Amino acid sequence: MDYTKQIKEIAGKLFSEEKIDVFIGYRNSGFDENQVPVLIHHYQDVDQLVFTEKSVFNLTNYLKYEHTRNKRVGLVVKGCDSRALNLMLTENQVKRENLYIVGIACEGVVDEAGQKAQNCLECVMPDSVVFDEMLGTPSGKREYQVNADIRELDGKELTERLTYFEEVFENCIRCNACRHSCPLCYCDKCCIDQETSTLYHGANTTSSAFHALMTWSLHLAGRCVDCRNCEKACPSHLPLHLLHKQNEKVVYENFQEHQAGMIEGDRGAFYKYSMSDPDDFIM
Amino acid sequence: MICTIDKIIQETPDIRTYRLKFREESLTEQFNWMPGQFVEFSLLGSGECTFCIASSATRKGAFDCSIKRAGIVTADIHRDLDEGDEVGIRGPYGNWFPLKDLKGKNLLFVGGGIGLAPLRSLIQYAIDNRSDYADFTILYGARTSADLCYKEELEEWKNNESLQMILTIDKPEDTWKEHVGVVPKILEEVVKPKVENTKVITCGPPIMIKYTLMSLDKLGFAPKDVITTLEMKMQCGLGKCGRCNIGSTYVCKDGPVFTYEELNTLPDEF
């Protein structure tokens, strides 16, 4: 998967036609094989752009920041990124007319070890669902399958899961990197920030991590698109995807096979309801 | 250290002054402070906030903190605290007004809104040692007459013949008899201070400070004669937590009192 040439061309064209103010893409870090997201403002910088299977980070995250507000932005999105973008569009965080979206028919990105990333193996929608231009051949929607880790943990005893997650929460250092790197966590004031929340206090204890991570993942339930920006950002390498995948599973199984950000205008599982939703757990 | 709230004075709709006394008598004697220093005021359970001491050590027995309702902790303070309640106090921290340099000089105080609080400690101090200073002028402004702090004391100062007191509000009001206009304008047009042998002490909202400094410049004051107290977010007060860093300066240790000359050498981040 290498679309470097095409992306350079597209970005160059957009700049020369003055269709955009800023283009968000990837460049080589120059130190190792990793890539660094880059915000390009001028035509002459277009040459930096690359796109390979090392282009991991979800770029829609940058649409949250002041740099891109009210500017015409061009950006590259993979399948999962485009689903996040779709949600941002329906939640009125960005304006469609301000965006020029270069969609990718993604063949999967690689992780640090050079293996195909886990979320790409389970990807349900590798192609961009919202785009102005599409690179590659779309391979279509795939069957949903329950994450292997979830299946494994589900088979365990309650206390075993408790011990496992106890360790997860204990290792959390409450840096909030997960929240900041998530494109869908765009609130200016977050309920798990000490400075802005009246209920949350900032001590980095195990229970505060429990509180913060649980609240955070529940606020993303039915919205998480499994781009794993949070896991990449986590300095403690916590398996944050477990919480999201669990929510995704519950949502998929119980709410008419809902999947976040697949359809334009679909606001997520918790903005709608059905009379036939499960009711048996309620007294 | 635990303090009990002796008295709460509602200064304006959103500013209250808390008069604090030490629970243990012995601490009252030990606790000494200079005008311009601050304390860490904690409402246990909500958190800690930095407030300057708004009264002078020459009036012993109790000290005042004026608190404006602005953030989470201050809102809790306003909501939860009654007279007789206990709060935690750490301090005093920071440096203080250069009293030695001020001796024998004319003093001009320029304050705006809650910015009178740190000045008040020095004003009280100077009134109690009136003979040490020459002319004595206070210029104080607020958005509306309701936003003026320390109303009783302002009345007292006005009747005090040894000092000149000028009050101003930003917009005209029916019952208002004093000046109308923003502080820098009044400073230039009404006060017209003389420059020689005068020290200016100013504090207020950032925007007021900015324009006041400009007009002081215009009036010919040297930067080293203008003294101000800075506001930065602080948490430890001990030069550790790194919050109040401006360049290599720790506001909580090297400040909060700076002359304008010193401020000019700092990076523009306050």
Place this chain on the structure above:
Amino acid sequence: MNLTTYSTDSAGLQAFYEAIINAHETYAPVEKFGKYDFKKVDSLAGCDPDSPIPQTMSVKSLFFPKSAKVMKYTATSEGTELSDTTEDPLAGKRVVLGVKHCDARGLQVLDAVYKWDYIDTDYEKRRENTILISPRCDQAVTHCFCTSLDYDVENLDAMDVAVIHVGDGKVYLQARTEKGKNFLKENNKGLSAANGAAKEEMKKQYDKFAGSFRLSMDYKEINEKMQDKFDSPAFEEVSSNCVSCNTCAFVCPTCHCFKISDEKIRDKGVRYKSYDSCNNVYFTLMAGGHNPRPVKYRRWRQRSMHKFVYYKERFGVNLCIGCGKCTISCPVNISIFEVVNKVVNTMQE
């Protein structure tokens, strides 16, 4: 200083470690979720004193924990009672294995801020009671640049005992401080005094290690030039792809900013001191709404200037120690090395 050096072999070193773990309260890097963190260990099997260089978590957590209790209080109808916290779990005599020399240097740098003016007694006590045992790295990884900074990596005295693998299974243990000397004297089982060749062999190992660095900078020049770069437009450029996630500050061995927060239930509560980061928007936001550093590039400027200029100005040592942890942890791979170089080399208008 007269350095005491002992020699042993790999097996001897393992035995030495084992003896330490049995005799002392020991902390060592433990792998969890694919990253290393310093934890208390009971046996050598559970830890890895020679963990690979990107240890991810720094040793500062043993001296400046991610969340420490400052005090407790109880409010009753008779009045409020303040009490000191229960015993500090980190204050006892202890040994830390597997500290990289950059981490150790980080602590040395932190001493400056903790020991000026008000002395943080908790921190001081933890430092005093701890023996740091530090294996010297064999090979630098991509983002290391410790040899370019203002300290002598070879003869660093930040750790108490340096462990140097010189190849062929031969290991030298060198005491770098008085504390380390006494410690080695007491725990010299399996160790023998080193012979004359030791110095040369250690030097050779160091040269090999120093030769493996891919990054190097002229520190003096950067330090000097950076001082007038406060208004550099480069900050805006280099910070544009930062996501303000704060990871860099949390893993940094020398970042020491903290926040204070209260946790309370009804009439009892605890006050905590926890990590914070200057990359956070709310870090300097005042209740009145004024924020001296409202935008990302200003916060980046504060961070990099603090690392390379301000701290040096104030305390005489450079805050950045070149460990590269921030770059490794950064989700978007921003390199502090690249940032400062760009800032220094960008022309000012």
Place this chain on the structure above:
Amino acid sequence: METEVIEKIVSIEKPHLEAPPDWQPVIMGILCNWCSYAGSDLTGTSRIQYPPNIRIIRIPCSSRVDPWFIIKSLQTTADGVLVSGCHPGDCHYISGNYYARRRFLVTKKLLNFVGYHEDRVQFSWVSAAEGQKFANVVAKVTEDIKKLGPLRLYKKENS
């Protein structure tokens, strides 16, 4: 009843720990204003007895319940949480409880997934006329939580 509250703050559940002999659970009751709160009122005015372990918070509608409230209650004082609203179709705001129902399911499942027993968090529909049902529900929840024991006591803290 409130032994070692402080330890609770920094703790997370360690099950199968013996409860102190005089232990009584604290249950957070989050009730919707229009049905369940009125229902609990009726329970009181009809002088029906129910366990005193519940601490009631009144909210406008069950869809006002952010999962955050439930998590926060568990993190601080509560041993269990009961959320109650109008019967489906009876919501004062027409459809609030349908939205709430979805969230409750996910919250419950996630808590179960990270190792909390299903019965820690319970939900019910109680209308304004069901005084007896409210008493029964509270009795059942209290009984369940008593069986599970206290949600606290994990002293390992933050080392």
